[in-house]
Amino acid sequence: MSARSVAFLNRRGPHGTIHAREALEVVLVGAAFDQRVRLVFMDDGVYQLVRGQDTTPLGVKDFARAFRALAMYEPERVVVARRCLEARGLAADDLLVEVELLDDDALAELLDGSDVVLSF
Amino acid sequence: MSARSVAFLNRRGPHGTIHAREALEVVLVGAAFDQRVRLVFMDDGVYQLVRGQDTTPLGVKDFARAFRALAMYEPERVVVARRCLEARGLAADDLLVEVELLDDDALAELLDGSDVVLSF
Amino acid sequence: MTRMKFGILVNAGPYQHQACDSALNFTRAVLARGHRVLRVFFYHDGVNVATRLAVPPQDDRDLGAAWQALAREHGLDLVVCVAAAQRRGILDADERTRHGRDADNLAEGFRIAGLGQLVEATADADRFVVFG
Amino acid sequence: MTRMKFGILVNAGPYQHQACDSALNFTRAVLARGHRVLRVFFYHDGVNVATRLAVPPQDDRDLGAAWQALAREHGLDLVVCVAAAQRRGILDADERTRHGRDADNLAEGFRIAGLGQLVEATADADRFVVFG
């Protein structure tokens, strides 16, 4: 049986709650398993990938850098909802990492085609 | 100095989180203090006062009954945002207790005129 | 109905959010329908259910005790994420010694383990359900 | 600027939500501007900051320790609601004995008290600020 495809559905911003950060920790651990990982960023989840985050004045650890390490784990796909990015006045070159911009239908298909979806 | 007016701003539904319930406990304790209490229900907060809540199948304690005890504590005013009630397909006679239905302007005035606003 | 293996993830703290109640009721139903529960994994504030120091009011449910009873009756594997638990102060005797603390509070019936246990459950389960 | 008395309420759990960080930074600023902090009251999951068993990662902030240090330096009154704390398993030695538990976890510098302390703070403060 080919490896299972697992989609991590990230829909929350990076700092208002800990979800983004602790979800990333699951992805990093998951990478060591034989899984086809799809990282999906939708709604406020797209904000997690925005460049230039500086959490020093807030006094909180900056975990955005960890996204750069992601490439090393070779997730099968890193996708961002185009519609959510544009609604927030953002574009692909505002992001920390190379991503696939998907329209709603393509995103729905990716999620639907994944064996498991983990929501954070 | 006349007693302080304190507005309790309730904007969350009754069971999804504990806010409604633990906010009510503050109101009940507050009643023993010399305060002019205004209970304000807005947005999903209006759902807290809906009649017929039965939490048995959920296995959670039903605290809506405590609202009936409220009258005993004689809050100065118990107000509900008319607009929020109507948006949810509700009317005054769906509610557990007698309330004042206020339009947005009147509600804004009440909140603005309170010495302190406690948000839950 | 074929017998299925379920994995369950609880991401929100008990009482503050309804997720823990929903997950408990759902898990009971899975067992009642004759399916198997591979593992219930508590992450984020979900770990807070696993303290033996909680004293809920008499007239209200005790979520920690309810999970313990269900686990005892059905041999459930209730796993608490070690990283999330450490950050929030849910420790067992080992963690207590390792971090030089003067007390521990893990409730019996829960075990502290790494995120690998979550990933494994997502791989082995036929159905994986998230509450949060 | 006249010197004002501030009351602060923290309604969300540490780390899970940013509210505890915001309240801490705000409280520091109130003191830096020369005002007085009457009381910081922790309610709902906000009580979870008051455990001495938390072991945050080295490279990240320790909110419990930060509040303790600020309280020591400025004589702050950090109050944890007894009802919310009991339900969630934050106990001091008295609560431990009263409820027959075998451990307690309240961090030094925090005190457990009733909701009257919250109501009193709303009455006495010139400005009352809520984080949650």
Next chain:
Amino acid sequence: MATLHTVHRSPYRETTLASCLRMARPGSAILLLEDGVYAAVAAGAHAPRLREAMARLRVFALEADLAARGIAPDELIDGIATVDYEGFVDLACEHAKVQAWL
């Protein structure tokens, strides 16, 4: 087999249901639970959008959450079926997977 989407938040407070409806493909099912059940009320402002989606999706609501919130069966949008927790389990089995909208 299609996906079972679970919606856990009130449509009046959060955009969760809207996001779910954008991603739920024709033939899939939606279970409204916890505060999500408020979307099932026929007289509510969010009913039209859900009715429209029901042309391509099946929609269910969890009985325990409806009862806790004082929502009677006759207040629901026509066509929304109610299930108990065991019904929720059966729905999970009948679909390829469960996808939570939190």
Next chain:
Amino acid sequence: MATLHTVHRSPYRETTLASCLRMARPGSAILLLEDGVYAAVAAGAHAPRLREAMARLRVFALEADLAARGIAPDELIDGIATVDYEGFVDLACEHAKVQAWL
């Protein structure tokens, strides 16, 4: 003296800002903090509504939250002033009270 309203939630995820704008009376001030700062971005979908409200309200955004989210000052709606935590304290003192929208 008018009220200082604080908005702590993202306008894309929750209706918190919308509720605040309905209740904030002319002459009062709004401080966007935590995820609330996302409303301050000029190119965002929620900018028009906030711009309109700025005809009758002063709007501020908390610097630490803007920095943490990678939002540069030049991305903000014209007329939104940024403050640090001490500025937040001063705003609280200058207004009759603080009202939180959570």
